[in-house]
Amino acid sequence: MRVLSSVKPLDEMAKQMTTADERPPAVEVLSAEKVFANGARGLAPIDLSIADGEFLTLIGPSGCGKSTLLKLVANLIEPSDGRLLWWRGDFAQVGQEGRRLAFVFQEPTLMPWARVEANVRLPLEFGNMPRATADPKVADAIAHVGLSKFNRHFPRQLSGGMKMRVSIARALVTDPNLLLMDEPFGALDEFTRNKLDDDLVNLSWERKLTTVFVTHSIYEAVFLSTRIIVMAANPGRIFRIMTIDQPQPRDQGFRDSSKFAACCRELSTWLAEASLQSAGGGES
Ligand SMILES: Nc1ncnc2c1ncn2[C@@H]1O[C@H](COP(=O)(O)OP(=O)(O)OP(=O)(O)O)[C@@H](O)[C@H]1O
Ligand SMILES: [Mg+2]
Structure with a gap:
């Protein structure tokens, strides 16, 4: 019994290591x-x-x-x-x-006639996701890039850095790996670039x-x-x-x-x- 109990954690460790190696x-x-x-x-x-x-x-x-x-x-x-x-x-x-997979281009490429939330929702609409399922994901992605207060704004009302954040939210909304x-x-x-880099490094780590x-x-x-x-x-x-x-x-x-x-x-x-x-x- 004593032998078994000392062996078990080692087995589990080996299993975990193999799983990590096999990723x-x-x-x-x-x-x-x-x-x-x-x-x-x-x-x-x-x-x-x-x-x-x-x-x-x-x-x-x-x-x-x-x-x-x-x-x-x-x-x-x-x-x-x-x-x-x-x-x-x-x-x-x-x-x-x-x-x-999600791709973020150099230009934010937002739809100028659509509000922030509609721009971020776009990939989910392409995937025919029902509105009730999509809405909380859109709100979450916008919150992640710190733009919750601006979700009803149009792109022309945003700074360059904010537009880029919208573009990143649009990539994140699909929950990419x-x-x-x-x-x-x-x-x-x-300065803005450093701020977005700080956010990106945290996001990549968290997700x-x-x-x-x-x-x-x-x-x-x-x-x-x-x-x-x-x-x-x-x-x-x-x-x-x-x-x-x-x-x-x-x-x-x-x-x-x-x-x-x-x-x-x-x-x-x-x-x-x-x-x-x-x-x-x-x-x-
Ligand atoms: N569609 C294309 N047709 C022909 N040549 C192309 C095409 N796309 C890229 N190239 C050529 O391939 C090479 C690599 O281009 P690429 O755009 O990948 O470079 P890059 O490293 O991204 O440059 P930059 O830093 O300027 O963005 C270049 O010589 C470019 O002219
Ligand atoms: Mg290039």
């Missing part, structure tokens, strides 16, 4: 490349595994294929060669078993999201990410990978730390090297 990656990019119809080579073959729950950022010089890679992950475009897997399956199973964002805060001032994020900002990349992919152009490819070994969620304390400064310095050097490589068109 499939959210996305696998398997030698996927992209040649466009006009012959332009957007991406050289890329291999990348995106772990469930990680915050992955793509950064690199203009034209290195960040948006192309993100669109492949969103299945908005297809690879010319190679393939991608979502939770070890093909894209058809996204939307089943509670696995959902995989959130893809292409330079969502690129047009905002630094256990897998996030793939594109930015040109070194500070934003280091603050948000668990892993940063530095890309180079001509052809678009992975140049280097930086892991940011800092617990989530993060706060201003991390921004003020010497570790943050050191990561930013190193990333800045890598980006300069990636730009040189891109101009020369050489492989790393």
Whole structure:
């Protein structure tokens, strides 16, 4: 009896560890490349595994294929060669078993004639969700981005940062597991951007999201990410990978730390090297 009771917790631990280890990656990019119809080579073959729950950022010089890679992950475009897997399956199973994907574009792309709540409700209407089920989800998503007082406003009555928040609420309302964002805060001032980054890091953590994020900002990349992919152009490819070994969620304390400064310095050097490589068109 004594032996059994001492063995049991170990068994449970082993079971838990196996379950965690067996969690499939959210996305696998398997030698996927992209040649466009006009012959332009957007991406050289890329291999990348995106772990469930990680915050992955793509950064690199203009034209290195960040948006192309993100669109492949969103299945908005297809690879010319190679393939991608979502939770070890093909894209058809996204939307089943509670696995959902949402995309946030650089522009908020709101319907100007519709109030905030109607803009956020849109994806649920596309899914024919009854109003009574949709309404609390819409209110919850708007509250999450701190816009409850503005739910009857029209986009023209909102600041740029507030419009971006509406766009994020519209992505969150579908309760995604995989959130893809292409330079969502690129047009905002630094103070607003930092505020939205703070919110995003908490949201991703609370909701256990897998996030793939594109930015040109070194500070934003280091603050948000668990892993940063530095890309180079001509052809678009992975140049280097930086892991940011800092617990989530993060706060201003991390921004003020010497570790943050050191990561930013190193990333800045890598980006300069990636730009040189891109101009020369050489492989790393
Ligand atoms: N539809 C398309 N047809 C032809 N070429 C394309 C197309 N889309 C992208 N490209 C080319 O593929 C390359 C990668 O483009 P992409 O938009 O992915 O770059 P990016 O890293 O997102 O750049 P930026 O930082 O400027 O947004 C570029 O050379 C671009 O000109
Ligand atoms: Mg782009």
